[in-house]
Amino acid sequence: MGLKDRLVEEMKEAAKSGDKLKLSVIRMALAAIKNKEKELRREPDDQEVMKLLASMIKQGKEAREQFSKGGREDLAEKEAKEVEILQSFLPPPLSPQELEEEVRKAIEEVGAKGPQDLGRVMKVIMPRIAGRAEGRSVNELVRKKLSELATA
Numbered sequence: 001m002g003l004k005d006r007l008v009e010e011m012k013e014a015a016k017s018g019d020k021l022k023l024s025v026i027r028m029a030l031a032a033i034k035n036k037e038k039e040l041r042r043e044p045d046d047q048e049v050m051k052l053l054a055s056m057i058k059q060g061k062e063a064r065e066q067f068s069k070g071g072r073e074d075l076a077e078k079e080a081k082e083v084e085i086l087q088s089f090l091p092p093p094l095s096p097q098e099l100e101e102e103v104r105k106a107i108e109e110v111g112a113k114g115p116q117d118l119g120r121v122m123k124v125i126m127p128r129i130a131g132r133a134e135g136r137s138v139n140e141l142v143r144k145k146l147s148e149l150a151t152a
Contacts, residue, residue, distance in 0.1 A: 003049045003089060004033055010089075021078075025085045029053060050090055050131035057086050058134070090131040099133050103141050107149070114150030118142060 001009075007026055014023040032052055036044045044052070064079035094102065106125040110117060121142050129138065 003046045003053075004030075004043070007033070007089060021081060022085050025082045029056060029086065029089075032056060047127060047130055053086050053090055054131040057083050057090075060086065092132070094129060094132045099129070099138065099141060102129055103138070103145055107142075107145060112146055112149065115143065115146045118146060121146065 007030055011023060011026040011030065014026060029052075033044060033049060036048065036052055040048075060079050060083040064076045064083065067073070067076035067079060102125060103121075106121050106128070107117075110120045110124055112121050118139075122139065125138060125142070126135065
C-alpha cells in the first residue's frame with residue numbers, strides 16, 4: 001500500500017471515529033498531494049509524497065514557533081498536534097549516528113575530496129533520507145565531513 005493510499009484509509013478511519021483534527025490534517029495533506037499531481041501531470045510516488053509531508057511538517061513547526069512568540073499558545077498547541085499527525089505517516093527520523101553513517105556512505109560513493117563536492121554528495125544522500133532528516137542539518141553535517149576530508 002502506497003503512502004497516499006494509507007492517507008486515504010486513515011482519513012476514512014478518522015471520519016468514522018469522529019477525530020476532527022486528524023481528519024482535517026489528512027484532508028489538507030491529500031489536497032496538497034492532489035495539487036502536486038496537477039503540477040506533475042501524474043501521480044506522485046511515495047518519495048515525492050514523503051517530501052511533500054516533510055515540507056508541511058516544516059511549515060507547521062515554523063507556524064508553531066511564530067504562534068508561541070505571539071503569545072498564542074492555543075494555536076501553537078494545535079500546530080504541534082497537526083505536526084505530530086503528519087509525522088506519523090513518515091518513517092521514524094534518523095538518529096545522529098544513522099545520519100552520520102548515511103553521510104559517510106554518500107561521501108564514499110561519490111568519491112568526494114572536499115567542500116567542492118557538496119552538491120554531488122547532497123544529490124546522492126537526500127533521496128535516501130527523504131522525510132527522515134531535515135535538509136539543513138544534513139547539509140551542515142556534509143559540509144563538516146567534507147571540510148574534515150580536505151584538511152586531513
